[in-house]
Amino acid sequence: MRPSERFLACLCLLLGLAGTAQAQPTSVQVVGLFPNAAVVLVDGQRKLVKVGQTGPGGVQVVSADNHGAVLRVDGSERRYELTREYNAVTSGLGGSSSRAQASIAKGAGGHFWVAGSIQGQGVQFLVDTGASAVAMNEGQARRLGIDYRVSGQPMRVSTASGTAGAWRITLNSVKVGAIEVLGVEAVVIQGDAPTEVLLGMSFLNRVRWREDQGVLLLESKT
Known part of the structure; x- marks a missing residue:
């Protein structure tokens, strides 16, 4: 093989390897x-x-x-x-800070379920943008150690089954992933409904959130 042919053969081999290599x-x-x-x-x-x-x-x-x-x-x-995800952002003063983020995949029935905590106690949340506040039933409140009859304000709420007695309370802390919101309004509803603790708008309005390809993305505002 002549030198020129050998050079072309090597060049073709190198180009072929470069074409198959992946970043x-x-x-x-x-x-x-x-x-x-x-x-x-x-x-x-x-x-x-x-x-x-x-x-x-x-x-x-x-x-x-x-x-x-x-x-x-x-x-x-x-x-x-599992890694706690943070997103660096630029502050208005030219410095930088970090905002905590959480990702929630769409689960059974097309709903978003996520593990979190209320006042340090573990909770399985069902994200509900139709609920004006974080909501739970009496049994769930007692399990979390919430004395809603003493600290809560009596009220009436509309449910799928009609109206029911309830108590408006303020939760010291609600946390999902790395995102913690303090002083969150919640409702304890008389009876056994809802069966899951609803993560309603009193929490969601305090964070940034959007849905992207079946994943609900939450980000703290500060």
């Missing part, structure tokens, strides 16, 4: 966890990826549980723990 992700995080799915953040691109599916940067979710997920990145499997 490897430089930053991979797990920022949300759900049954058999995880919200992955790859080089700034966020997506809900189910087990067995492939997300941004070719990252594949192998398994997921309450604490982390096993991801296959560039052919290698590694466990990633």
Whole structure:
């Protein structure tokens, strides 16, 4: 083979290798966890990826549980723990601060369910933009140690079953992921409804939120 032919052959081989090479992700995080799915953040691109599916940067979710997920990145499997996600923003004074974020995947029935806490006690929330306030039934309030009959203001509320007695209260703290809101208005409803604690607008109005591809994104305002 002449030198010129050998040069062209090497050049073609190098171009072929360059064409098949894929850019490897430089930053991979797990920022949300759900049954058999995880919200992955790859080089700034966020997506809900189910087990067995492939997300941004070719990252594949192998398994997921309450604490982390096993991801296959560039052919290698590694466990990633849940990361609290923060987004750097520029303040009006030219400095910088960070805003806590939380990602909630759409679950059964097309609803958004998320684990959180009320005054330090663990709670499973159902996000309800139709509820004017955080709402719970009497049993849930007692489990959380809320003395609603003493501290609450009696009122009447409209429910799917009609009107019911209730008490308006103020919760010291409501937290979802890394986002904590203090002094949140809530309602304790007489009886067994609602069956889930509703994360209503008295919390959602205090944060920024939007839905993107089946994921509800929450961000603190400060």
